[in-house]
Structure formats: C-alpha cells, structure tokens
Amino acid sequence: MVKAFRPVNLDEALNIRKENRVIPIAGGTDLMVQKRRWAGLTPSFEYPLLFIGHIEELRGIRIQDDRLRIGSASSFNELLENTLTPSVLKDAISGMASYPIRNMATIGGNICNASPAGDTLPVLYSLDAVLILSSLKGERRIPIEEFIKGPGITNLKDDEILKGIEIPQYDFDLYFYKKVGIGKVTSLSKISFLGLANITDDRIKDIKVSFGAVAPSVVRSREIESRIKELDREEIVKEFNNIKEMYSELIAPIDDARSTAHYRKVISLRLLEAFLTKEVQ
Amino acid sequence: MKEISKPIRKVDDQDKIEGKVRYIADIEFEGMLFAKTLRSGRPRARIRSIEIPELPDGYFIVDANDIPGKNRVKMVINDHPFFAEGEVNYIGEPILLVVGPKKETIFEIIEKIKIRYEDLNPILTMEDAERKGKTFIDYEFTKGDPDKAFEMAEKVIEDEFRTGYQEHIYLEPQGVVGICEDGKVTIYGAMQCPYYVKGAVMEGLGWDEDRVRVVQTTTGGAFGGKEEYPSIIAGQVVVAALKTGRPVQLIFDRDEDIMVTTKRHPSVTEYRVGLDGNGRITVLDINIKLDGGAYGGLSGVVLQRALFTATGVYNIPNLRVRGSVLKTNKVPSGAFRGFGAPQAIFGIEMLMHHLAEKLGRVPLDFKMDYALKTKDTTSTGGIIRGEVKLPEIIKEVEKMSDYRRKHKESRKFRGIGLSLFLHGCGFTGKGEESIKGKVTLRKKGKDVEILTSSVEMGQGATTTLRKIVSKSLSIPITQVLYDNPDTERVPDSGPTVASRTVMIVGGLLDSAAKELRERWDEGDEIEVSKIYKHPGYIKWDDKLLKGDAYPEYSWGANVVEVEIDPITYEIEVLGIWAVYDIGVAIDERIIQGQIEGGITQGLGYATIEVMDSVDGELVQRTLTDYKIPTSMDFPKIESKLVRNPYKYGPYGAKCAGELPFVGAAPALASAVENALSVPINRIPVTPEYLLEVLSG
Known part of the structure; x- marks a missing residue:
C-alpha cells in the first residue's frame, strides 16, 4: 500500500513536509512512470506521497510586481491556454508529451524532476526564472540554475515545496527555438536550443542562449553571453569560432537510447551557428 | 446488387469505439x-x-x-x-x-x-554468427547460368544494405x-x-x-x-x-x-551485379542474411519469402539467390507484416536506384527496362500468369505525384523517391497445400454463421468475410454471423497470416456460400464445408525451390517526397502517393486503412524506429525510446487502386494486408538519396546516420 497525504492548503502541506519524510507529487506524469511495477500494482515509493497538485496557493498565473508569477502546480495546458504565458515557453510546452499528459503534468514537476531533457528548463534558464521555495520558515528565492544540480538532483530541502516561478518580463527582437526529438510529437528531446537576442543599431544589446539535453543540466553561460554582447553582426561572424569553442567545452552530451553524443554535440553547435550567423544577421 | 467494393461500416467499430469490447485483460475468470x-x-x-x-x-x-x-x-x-x-x-x-x-x-x-x-x-552479432558458421537454415537457387554471365560481364558492381529490428x-x-x-x-x-x-x-x-x-x-x-x-x-x-x-x-x-517478444529480422543483403557493354543488367547474385536470434521458430519460412521476393518486380535472366538465418544469442525474430519481403524489397529497390544513378538514368525508366510482364518467369522458374498492370500503376502514380518533374528539379535537401514492388499472396511454396484450409457455413433459419479459424485483429476480417458471404448468398449482412473462433466450433482454416484471409479463406467462403445458395431450400439447418485446393496450374518443388512460389501476386508503386533540415538532418515527408493492384477491394475503406496503416508503419521502419542490441540486450525497451509514428508525423497519403480481378479470388480479390508495408521504406530512402546525393545503405535513416554519411 502507498501511504499518502492530501493537505487542504499550503500551510498544512508544509507542516506535513516538516514532520514527515514525504515525496511531493503533483501531476505524477514522471513519478508514476519512474516507479511503476506491474499493471494492477501501485507504483512503489520509498516514502509516503504528498499530493500538492490541487493546492490553491500553488496555482494561478498572474503578473505581480511587474513579474510573471506562475504557480508551480500549473499544468502545461493551463500555461498554453493563458495569454500571460510567454510565447517562448508556449512553444516549448506545445512540443512536450501529448494532450492528456499536458493536462496532468505541471511546470513545478518538470523543474523538480530535473531531467536533462526537461523541455521547459532551457526556456526558464534563458528567461532568468527565479524559483520561490516555501517552508514553515518562510520563503526563499533562488535562480533556477542554482536550484538544479544535476540529473534528478535539486536544491529542494526536505521541508520545502516549490511554490512558484517568477519570470521577469522581457521583450526580444529575436527568438530561435528548436527541439530535436524522435518524430514530431510526444517525444523526449535529443537536443533543444533556445536563443534570444535584442539588437539595436546592428549591435547585440542582450543575448541569452540555452541548450537542453546535451549536458547533465541545461547549458547557459552568462560569461559567454557577456562576451557576445555589444558585438555587431560582422564581429559575430568573425568571432564565431571562438564562441563555438567556448560553448563546445560546456556541451558534454552522452550516447543513449535516443541519440548519440556525437550528433548532439555537432547539431547543437550548428543550431548555435544558425542562430548567431543567420538569425541574428 | 451493389458493387462489393463500396465501403460499409466495419461491424466491430461501434463496440470498440465505445470501449465495450472486452480484451483478455478485462475478463476475470472465477x-x-x-x-x-x-x-x-x-x-x-x-x-x-x-x-x-x-x-x-x-x-x-x-x-x-x-x-x-x-x-x-x-x-x-x-x-x-x-x-x-x-x-x-x-x-x-x-x-x-x-x-x-x-x-x-x-x-x-x-x-x-x-x-x-x-x-x-554468447554470439551477439550477425558477423560473429557468420564467422562461426552458426545458421539455422541456408537456401540457394539459381536461374539461367549466373557463373557464365559473370564471366561475360563487362562490369561487376557490388552493393550492400542493412535493415534493423522492428517491434x-x-x-x-x-x-x-x-x-x-x-x-x-x-x-x-x-x-x-x-x-x-x-x-x-x-x-x-x-x-x-x-x-x-x-x-x-x-x-x-x-x-x-x-x-x-x-x-x-x-x-x-x-x-x-x-x-x-x-x-x-x-x-x-x-x-x-x-x-x-519476437521482432522483425534485422538483415544484411549483399548484391553483385553483372552489366554488359550497354550497361544492361545480365546477372545478379543476391545473398540475404537474417538475424534469427536464439531460436529458429518461423525464421526459415521468413527467409524463403525474402529469397523468393529478392528480385522484386524485375526479370533478370541469370540469378544466384542465396540466404541464411543466423543464430545469435538475442531475442528470437519472427513474423511481422511482410515476412522477409520488406528486407528483400528494400535491398533490390535501393540497388536499382544506385545503379540508375551510376548509369545516369532516371530511376523509374531504368527500373521499367526490367519490369516483369505477364507470362515472364519468376526467379524460381514459376510463371506470372495474371495480367501485370505495372505500366498502368506507374502511370497513375507519376501523374498523382508529378514524379518526373520533381525528380528533374530536385535540389539540395529536397528529393523524391519511388519504389516498385509486389507481394506473393498467401503462403509460400507448399504452405497452402499442406494446411488445406477448411471453412464451414452453417445455415440456421434465416441466419448463416461463418465458421472459420481466421481472426479479426483490427484488419477488418469480420467485415470483409461477412460481405463476401452476404453477397454470394444474396442475404443482408445482418443475417451473416461471425464469432471469435473457438476450436471446438470452427474448422482449421489455417492461420490469419500471409495476406491469405480474403483471397484464400474468403475464396472458400465464397464457394461455400454459392453452394449453400443452391441448397438453401433443403432445410432449416444446413452445413456446407469447403477445403482449399491449389488451382491446377501451380507447380512447386520444395526441395529444389522451383516453380510457383505463390499462386498470385499483388503489385504496387509508392512515391515519397522529402525535405531534409539542413541543420539537424531531420526528415520531413512532404508527400506520399501510392497505387496498388490488389485485384478487387472487398471494401475500399478497409483497404484504405490497410494502405495508410501499412505505409505509416513502413515509414516508421524507415525513419524513427530504432532498436539496437548491445551485449544481447535491447537498448530501446520502452515506448519513450522506441517510438512509432503518430498521425502528426506524415502528411495525408494519397492512394488509388488499379482494378485487376483475379480469377480464383472472391470477387477478384488478391492480397492486400502486407503489400502497403513493403514499398514505403525504399521510396523514402531513395527520396533522401535524391535530396542529399549520397548513397543510403541502411534503414532506419536517422539524422544521426545522415550526419555520419554526410561527414564522409
């Protein structure tokens, strides 16, 4: 038997979280699959489950203090249907799973599952998303790249629940997103790439580049981005080999059931090239 | 009475759509x-x-x-x-x-x-099995004088193809x-x-x-x-x-x-081609190797179909055809739609495409130079008796797809490919004769029950077999009954395989129905049974592999147009056109279902369905990693039928279930070749493989 808690509100959830070793579960679209055993048997979990998908304080998508605030238990379809959701995030989500799974799966789950192939992650990295983590002690805010430590590993403390995601409101002149999967829909990423840029007077004013599924966690480098900033179009072409070299050191893909390390590396650098030398031009 | 081909609603649709049907997992026994x-x-x-x-x-x-x-x-x-x-x-x-x-x-x-x-x-690869001589079965046959023809050849070209597992x-x-x-x-x-x-x-x-x-x-x-x-x-x-x-x-x-469970046999097909001074093929040496896995099972028969299909739709005067099923310590391979033919058709079609490119010919024209005609001899010395309507099929598919213009205007990253193919209807060789399928019709009052061991598995048998009996008896289809087979009630009509259900079992039901119609007034309860007999013209020698390997053939042509993403090498299929001669369709919509399902499954086989075995263990073991196409992956399939009634099939029907599968992969792979100007020698054609090929 699986023991489970179903708190009525966040406060009760946090109390249970503090008193017990539990596994928070929202849509369950990752956990139920990871822990499945045999049709007819409940999945086996090491600790009792804490259902949080229904908790009001974890839901809702709104603008607050000039930032977009997404409740962690917002489902992918809720995000797709909401006019406040940035279109870059919608594009990533619409390439994920199937409609019924998107009804169940939550953005908080995608973050806490911390899969290298989680498709909202490159978008959230690029948008400088900040996570709001709740515990009985209060709230703390942490940039997503500091939260995710590796495949399946996060900074979530035993008494915490991911409450929401805050995204600064950006406008971008240029936006280039590409997901490569097996087939067109319902597939996990072999590679995903997101490039965002602002260009004024032919010069790059702001740039954000993220790669998914090609390293233990999303590859984004503010250092490299700052070296690209203020370059003009010609300089980018000239500098491209150096930029590529720098990213190449961060991209460390693996061979797995879906693709090869070689393909992932070569193609993700090509996507970078397409973005910087074609899209930006 | 109306034309039999006109679609009716599948009799099992409603219950399946409503979720009323109980599958084995839904049935609880005390x-x-x-x-x-x-x-x-x-x-x-x-x-x-x-x-x-x-x-x-x-x-x-x-x-x-x-x-x-x-x-x-x-x-x-x-x-x-x-x-x-x-x-x-x-x-x-x-x-x-x-x-x-x-x-x-x-x-x-x-x-x-x-x-x-x-x-x-353990033996973990086909190469290792071959080196150690571990085979379940080996066959070889010749036509004409291949040795002499190779001696006389001006030029000899070799080529090799590989296909993977399919689940x-x-x-x-x-x-x-x-x-x-x-x-x-x-x-x-x-x-x-x-x-x-x-x-x-x-x-x-x-x-x-x-x-x-x-x-x-x-x-x-x-x-x-x-x-x-x-x-x-x-x-x-x-x-x-x-x-x-x-x-x-x-x-x-x-x-x-x-x-x-069993999977489609991975294969290696090797070809040696002898050409004369005019660039005409005079001789072919074909070697087909199948990975049988750990146990023999049906693999020998799969190999037979592969070998008897090895020359595709072409008439080559001198041949050596051989093959073997290799024994490896992997999950056993077994029956899968096409049953050896897809591997053989992929090889021969890609070979013909490569030769056409080498000789600077339009692949379609080059292929037509060798196309089988009525009364030609097959690779096993059988005779093509039915009218071969390939020219009509090709004309139709050319018109629908605009093949010739698109082929001429093909450019980097965009290409068009074509495959010609056939499928032997029913069991290979002596199969039908040794099974001697039997059916019974039982009249009870105004109802007639079909008693056959042929099963419905989604392919439409329960509808098509009912249609045949209803038409032959001139009674409404609602008076024709058919239940899931129970061996205590139904005779052995043979297995539901080899695209034989309509042509062989349906043919038996047709003749039983005609007899029952004659005897309708004899009483309230009448039973009529029929046992299959090969048409008298068929001759087959199982030892020498000589004669008519199949009683009849269905034919087809596919055209596929693709565009390749220049950055990621993902393949986008832009168009699919397909024309078939299956004799006469018993139900055009069911056939359309077979066509669309078969082509989609064939294109999955050709592109995204990757299954590797490492150290005897499958790498892709879940639906997350082993993906089949969805309705989003390919565009609408445009298809047509060319009517060509078969004398011994019910209402002229031949075989249709496997045929739509076999031509899809070579049409796609040759389109990719056309788009990238590099030879493609294996399926699935993945972006990873294209990166390898294009990097030299």
Missing part, C-alpha cells in the same frame, strides 16, 4: 490466479542453481519440470522451450512462472528468487488465460492462429486434440506478432492451470512485451 515470468538475465549461460524462497500457501512455481509432454514449442523449427531447461540462450528467455492470487506477493517472490549462472560465450507495438500486449477442467484445457487469448496454439499445447501436454480447446479473444492488433508467440505463453499457462487447478492469467506489460 478463482483466477496471476502469473509472472522469471526470465534469463544472461544472453547465454548454464543455469547452475535456482534458489526459491519458501512459498506462502497458494503460491506456486511452474517450470520445465511441470511440462508433461515435449518442452518445445511447435512452430516450424520446434526449438524454443516453453521454459528454459538447464541453459538459457537469450536475455528474457522464460525460466519459470510464479503463480498465485496476489500480484504483490508474486512480485515479492520473484524478487527473492536467486539464479546462479555459469556464463558461456510490432500492437495496441494490446500479449496475454492468455489457461483453464483446466474435467481433464480438458481451454486457452483464451489474443492470437492470430488458434490452431497453431492448439497444436503447440497438444505437444506440450502430450494430449490429443479433443482435450485441448482454444478460444480467440478480441485481439487488439497483431501485425504478425501474435502468429507464433502466443503458442509459447499458452503452453505456459496451461501447465500452470494443470498444476494449480485454477485458471491462470499471464499478461505482459508493454515494456516486457517489447523486451521479450
């Missing part, structure tokens, strides 16, 4: 126990010991010791044990069942069982229930061949036929995957039922099904 299989974790090993924990009351271990008869599953080569006996030969080979009332407890018992193995050297991914995984009552056993389950299951269980138990009954339950897809495999698990549950005295259910989870 006192039923569950079973789970403990499997080999090693590709090849001796079993030193099996340590079983103390079993709670009501729980049982069922293994090779419990088999009263022969511990070998009757297939064609009877080598697969129901349960491993002292040694295992592939990862996933069944060793024993744990049976009991609670799944949780069964699961715990399985986790506590300890097996000690003594590992033996069926039928919607419903494998499942059976075995019941033992009053000295008799009954098997319920998803299957294509009730009488194969019956034969296998009789041998496993050592019982005679009146003590074994097999009932097909509504089957959620099969594609060949439920041809021979259900015989293995049926034998297992029956023995478990015998031991426990209770009904025993064995149903696979999807991942288990992917890991341990």
Whole structure:
C-alpha cells in the first residue's frame, strides 16, 4: 500500500513536509512512470506521497510586481491556454508529451524532476526564472540554475515545496527555438536550443542562449553571453569560432537510447551557428 | 446488387469505439490466479542453481519440470522451450512462472528468487554468427547460368544494405488465460492462429486434440506478432492451470512485451551485379542474411519469402539467390507484416536506384527496362500468369505525384523517391497445400454463421468475410454471423497470416456460400464445408525451390517526397502517393486503412524506429525510446487502386494486408538519396546516420 497525504492548503502541506519524510507529487506524469511495477500494482515509493497538485496557493498565473508569477502546480495546458504565458515557453510546452499528459503534468514537476531533457528548463534558464521555495520558515528565492544540480538532483530541502516561478518580463527582437526529438510529437528531446537576442543599431544589446539535453543540466553561460554582447553582426561572424569553442567545452552530451553524443554535440553547435550567423544577421 | 467494393461500416467499430469490447485483460475468470515470468538475465549461460524462497500457501512455481509432454514449442523449427531447461540462450528467455492470487506477493517472490549462472560465450552479432558458421537454415537457387554471365560481364558492381529490428507495438500486449477442467484445457487469448496454439499445447501436454480447446479473444492488433508467440505463453499457462487447478492469467506489460517478444529480422543483403557493354543488367547474385536470434521458430519460412521476393518486380535472366538465418544469442525474430519481403524489397529497390544513378538514368525508366510482364518467369522458374498492370500503376502514380518533374528539379535537401514492388499472396511454396484450409457455413433459419479459424485483429476480417458471404448468398449482412473462433466450433482454416484471409479463406467462403445458395431450400439447418485446393496450374518443388512460389501476386508503386533540415538532418515527408493492384477491394475503406496503416508503419521502419542490441540486450525497451509514428508525423497519403480481378479470388480479390508495408521504406530512402546525393545503405535513416554519411 502507498501511504499518502492530501493537505487542504499550503500551510498544512508544509507542516506535513516538516514532520514527515514525504515525496511531493503533483501531476505524477514522471513519478508514476519512474516507479511503476506491474499493471494492477501501485507504483512503489520509498516514502509516503504528498499530493500538492490541487493546492490553491500553488496555482494561478498572474503578473505581480511587474513579474510573471506562475504557480508551480500549473499544468502545461493551463500555461498554453493563458495569454500571460510567454510565447517562448508556449512553444516549448506545445512540443512536450501529448494532450492528456499536458493536462496532468505541471511546470513545478518538470523543474523538480530535473531531467536533462526537461523541455521547459532551457526556456526558464534563458528567461532568468527565479524559483520561490516555501517552508514553515518562510520563503526563499533562488535562480533556477542554482536550484538544479544535476540529473534528478535539486536544491529542494526536505521541508520545502516549490511554490512558484517568477519570470521577469522581457521583450526580444529575436527568438530561435528548436527541439530535436524522435518524430514530431510526444517525444523526449535529443537536443533543444533556445536563443534570444535584442539588437539595436546592428549591435547585440542582450543575448541569452540555452541548450537542453546535451549536458547533465541545461547549458547557459552568462560569461559567454557577456562576451557576445555589444558585438555587431560582422564581429559575430568573425568571432564565431571562438564562441563555438567556448560553448563546445560546456556541451558534454552522452550516447543513449535516443541519440548519440556525437550528433548532439555537432547539431547543437550548428543550431548555435544558425542562430548567431543567420538569425541574428 | 451493389458493387462489393463500396465501403460499409466495419461491424466491430461501434463496440470498440465505445470501449465495450472486452480484451483478455478485462475478463476475470472465477478463482483466477496471476502469473509472472522469471526470465534469463544472461544472453547465454548454464543455469547452475535456482534458489526459491519458501512459498506462502497458494503460491506456486511452474517450470520445465511441470511440462508433461515435449518442452518445445511447435512452430516450424520446434526449438524454443516453453521454459528454459538447464541453459538459457537469450536475455528474457522464460525460466519459470510464479503463480498465485496476489500480484504483490508474486512480485515479492520473484524478487527473492536467486539464479546462479555459469556464463558461456554468447554470439551477439550477425558477423560473429557468420564467422562461426552458426545458421539455422541456408537456401540457394539459381536461374539461367549466373557463373557464365559473370564471366561475360563487362562490369561487376557490388552493393550492400542493412535493415534493423522492428517491434510490432500492437495496441494490446500479449496475454492468455489457461483453464483446466474435467481433464480438458481451454486457452483464451489474443492470437492470430488458434490452431497453431492448439497444436503447440497438444505437444506440450502430450494430449490429443479433443482435450485441448482454444478460444480467440478480441485481439487488439497483431501485425504478425501474435502468429507464433502466443503458442509459447499458452503452453505456459496451461501447465500452470494443470498444476494449480485454477485458471491462470499471464499478461505482459508493454515494456516486457517489447523486451521479450519476437521482432522483425534485422538483415544484411549483399548484391553483385553483372552489366554488359550497354550497361544492361545480365546477372545478379543476391545473398540475404537474417538475424534469427536464439531460436529458429518461423525464421526459415521468413527467409524463403525474402529469397523468393529478392528480385522484386524485375526479370533478370541469370540469378544466384542465396540466404541464411543466423543464430545469435538475442531475442528470437519472427513474423511481422511482410515476412522477409520488406528486407528483400528494400535491398533490390535501393540497388536499382544506385545503379540508375551510376548509369545516369532516371530511376523509374531504368527500373521499367526490367519490369516483369505477364507470362515472364519468376526467379524460381514459376510463371506470372495474371495480367501485370505495372505500366498502368506507374502511370497513375507519376501523374498523382508529378514524379518526373520533381525528380528533374530536385535540389539540395529536397528529393523524391519511388519504389516498385509486389507481394506473393498467401503462403509460400507448399504452405497452402499442406494446411488445406477448411471453412464451414452453417445455415440456421434465416441466419448463416461463418465458421472459420481466421481472426479479426483490427484488419477488418469480420467485415470483409461477412460481405463476401452476404453477397454470394444474396442475404443482408445482418443475417451473416461471425464469432471469435473457438476450436471446438470452427474448422482449421489455417492461420490469419500471409495476406491469405480474403483471397484464400474468403475464396472458400465464397464457394461455400454459392453452394449453400443452391441448397438453401433443403432445410432449416444446413452445413456446407469447403477445403482449399491449389488451382491446377501451380507447380512447386520444395526441395529444389522451383516453380510457383505463390499462386498470385499483388503489385504496387509508392512515391515519397522529402525535405531534409539542413541543420539537424531531420526528415520531413512532404508527400506520399501510392497505387496498388490488389485485384478487387472487398471494401475500399478497409483497404484504405490497410494502405495508410501499412505505409505509416513502413515509414516508421524507415525513419524513427530504432532498436539496437548491445551485449544481447535491447537498448530501446520502452515506448519513450522506441517510438512509432503518430498521425502528426506524415502528411495525408494519397492512394488509388488499379482494378485487376483475379480469377480464383472472391470477387477478384488478391492480397492486400502486407503489400502497403513493403514499398514505403525504399521510396523514402531513395527520396533522401535524391535530396542529399549520397548513397543510403541502411534503414532506419536517422539524422544521426545522415550526419555520419554526410561527414564522409
């Protein structure tokens, strides 16, 4: 038997979280699959489950203090249907799973599952998303790249629940997103790439580049981005080999059931090239 | 009466759409126990010991010791044990069942069982098997004088192709229930061949036929995957039922099904072509190697179809055709839609495409120079008797696809490809003659019941067979009854395989219906049976592999247009056009379903369905990693039929179930070749493979 808690509100959830070793579960679209055993048997979990998908304080998508605030238990379809959701995030989500799974799966789950192939992650990295983590002690805010430590590993403390995601409101002149999967829909990423840029007077004013599924966690480098900033179009072409070299050191893909390390590396650098030398031009 | 081809609503649609149909997993028998299989974790090993924990009351271990008869599953080569006996030969080979009332407890018992193995050297690749001479079967035949023709040839060209595994991914995984009552056993389950299951269980138990009954339950897809495999698990549950005295259910989870059931044979096809001074093909040497996996099963027959299809739609005067099924310590390969023909057609079509490119010819024109015509001899010295309507088929597909213009104007990253193909209808060689399929029609009042062992598995048999009988008897289709076959009620009409159901079984039903119509007024209850006889013209020598390998052929042409993403090398299919001669369609919409399903499955085989084996273990073991196409992956398929009635088929029908599968992969691969100007020598054509090819 699986023991489970179903708190009525966040406060009760946090109390249970503090008193017990539990596994928070929202849509369950990752956990139920990871822990499945045999049709007819409940999945086996090491600790009792804490259902949080229904908790009001974890839901809702709104603008607050000039930032977009997404409740962690917002489902992918809720995000797709909401006019406040940035279109870059919608594009990533619409390439994920199937409609019924998107009804169940939550953005908080995608973050806490911390899969290298989680498709909202490159978008959230690029948008400088900040996570709001709740515990009985209060709230703390942490940039997503500091939260995710590796495949399946996060900074979530035993008494915490991911409450929401805050995204600064950006406008971008240029936006280039590409997901490569097996087939067109319902597939996990072999590679995903997101490039965002602002260009004024032919010069790059702001740039954000993220790669998914090609390293233990999303590859984004503010250092490299700052070296690209203020370059003009010609300089980018000239500098491209150096930029590529720098990213190449961060991209460390693996061979797995879906693709090869070689393909992932070569193609993700090509996507970078397409973005910087074609899209930006 | 209206034209038979006009579509009617499939008689089983409504219940399936509404979810009313009960599949084997939905049926609960009183006192039923569950079973789970403990499997080999090693590709090849001796079993030193099996340590079983103390079993709670009501729980049982069922293994090779419990088999009263022969511990070998009757297939064609009877080598697969129901349960491993002292040694295992592939990862996933069944060793024993744990049976009991609670799944949780069964699961715990399985986790506590300890097996000690003594590992033996496994054979993990086709190359290794070939080096060591490990084959199940080898065939060779010739036509004309290939040696002399090679001597005379001006030029000799060699080429080689590879195809991968393919998994069926039928919607419903494998499942059976075995019941033992009053000295008799009954098997319920998803299957294509009730009488194969019956034969296998009789041998496993050592019982005679009146003590074994097999009932097909509504089957959620099969594609060949439920041809021979259900015989293995049926034998297992029956023995478990015998031991426990209770009904025993064995149903696979999807991942288990992917890991341990049969798959399409991976292949290597090698070609040597002799050309004369004018660049004309004078001789072909073809060698087809199939990876059979650990046990022989049906693989020899699969190889036969591959070899008899090896020259595709072409008439080549001098031939040497040979092939072998290699024995490796991997999951056994088996029946899958096309049954050896897809590997052969992929090879020959790509070879012809490569030759055309080398000779600077439009592939279609080059192919047509060699196309079979009526009265030509086949590779085995049989005669093409039916009218060959390839020119008409090609004209149609050219017009629909604008092939010629697009081929001329093809540019980097965009290309068009074409395949020509045929499929031998019904069993290979002596098959139909030795099975001697039988059907019965039983009139009861105003109703007529079809009694046949042919099953509905989503392909439409229950509708098409009813249509034939209804038309031949001139009675409404609502008066024609058909139930899932039960071997206590239906005669052995042969298995539901080889695209034979409409042409062979439907033909028998047609002639039974015509006789019944004559005798309609003889009484309220009348039974008419018919047994299959080959048309008199067919001659076949099973030893020499000479004569008519098939009674008749269906034909087709596919055109596929693609665009390749210049950055990621993903393939986007822009258009699919298909024309077929299947004689006459019994129901045009069901045929359209076969066409769209077959092509989509064929394009999946050609592009995204990657399955590798490393150290004897499959790498892609879940639907996350092994993906089949969705309706989003390919554009609408435009298809047409060219009418060409076959004298011995019901209302002129020939075969249709496998044909749409076989031409899709070479059409796609040649389109990719056309787009990238590099030779493609294997499927699936993945972006990873294209990166490799394009980087030289």
